[in-house]
Amino acid sequence: MAVDVLEITVLVAFWAFTIWRFATPQTPRGKAVRLVVLLATLSFTFNRREISFATDTVLHVPDISVPLKNLATVAASAGMVHIVGLLSVDPARWAWLRRAAYALLSVTGVAMSVLFLLAPRRPERYDFVYEQAGTPLVTAYAVLTQLGLTVGLICALVLFRPAGRGVAPGRLRIGMWLLSAAAVVGLLFMTNRVVYQISHAAGSRALDGTGAQSFSRMLLALMLLLFALGGAIPALGGLRRWTSRYVALQRLRPLWLELSTAAPGVVLGDPPGRAADLFALRGAELRLYRRVIEIRDAQWLLVGHAGDTDADAAALRSAVARAAGGDPGTSPDPGPAPVAAPVAAPVAAPVAAPVAAQASGPPGASQPAGGPAVDAEVRALLGLARRYRDAAPQDVVATPVSFTGHNDPPDPGR
16 A cells, blocks of 8 residues: 555656646756656556556557556666767767667667567456566566666766766755665666566566565655656756746736736737736746836836836826826826935836847846846836835815804804
8 A cells, every 4th residue: 555655656746747847948958858757757657557457458459558668668768868968078979888778779679569569468467577477588578678777777877976976065966866866776676677587487486475566666666756856856946936937927917917008018019818827837937027028118108217116106106097097186296206215126228128138038048047137126026016006096185164154163363
């Protein structure tokens, strides 16, 4: 039961990490990583007995889930070889070794497919590798499976162990050490599977017990859990940044909507609708950058300056009311609003800012983190939005007029 809970937890974690990788923009290196993660996730998904049985039933091919998961593992190992080449300081030096690894994995995949077709299989049993363990065909198939996994695990050690020693203490180092530990646990799992097949070929059934099978499954689940944690921990900083910017995009929408209604000319392109903002998973940072520019441009257009004080918020609210055709008697004087103190937050450039932004590109285009200047500007605008909401329209103060009546107190001077 505990092993099943661990496997399901790892499966959910891997699918969440895979979806996150595909939902966010990636560099060429990141695209290779997410492909490896997807293949590993598919391999582990087909390894679940319920999913494996359902796949065999739907495709009407006995044990078809076995080569599907094993070939996915071989493909993931090829992806790891490719990533080693991408991260290598001198890619040409070890190009021959990578080509040899590609050739070995290709031969392994073809040989596994042939052995799968030759091995006798029965649909009523779970897995022909366990059912016929120790037979020559199945032993060869199992050894080839572990060989394909070994190539990927060695690549993981080559990548992550030196990186764990070279980076500064922090989340990245923890992630590298977890990934290295996952590769070590994976090598233990591979050794366990090879020993299982060889012991069966020798006539021993010592590893057929429930405890031995649970230990093997636990090694596999632990390996994948360490891989998932090792990949997720360094990404937590990026996830936190993305979450804060996505939330800021939604929080700035009411202010942006009022300003863009009062000054529609500041909107760059078609105004995004509510649904487009809510589902801006891949372009949240770029949309936020664009929203900052449009709000600042609207300030310059409506009140002639961009600031974040209470007086600036009140002047902006009055200008929006005038643009909407409000009662001039309830609006402040349309003259320039006073600036009480220097604005601590950075102030955007005038209306020409979008042109400059197009020329140099948004910070998110060259800096995945978005840059501290954008974060400071977003904080300033969130404060402006709060002051804008709190800036109530000025009320008309009535001039007292004295009328003589029976309730008036007597005037002693009259």
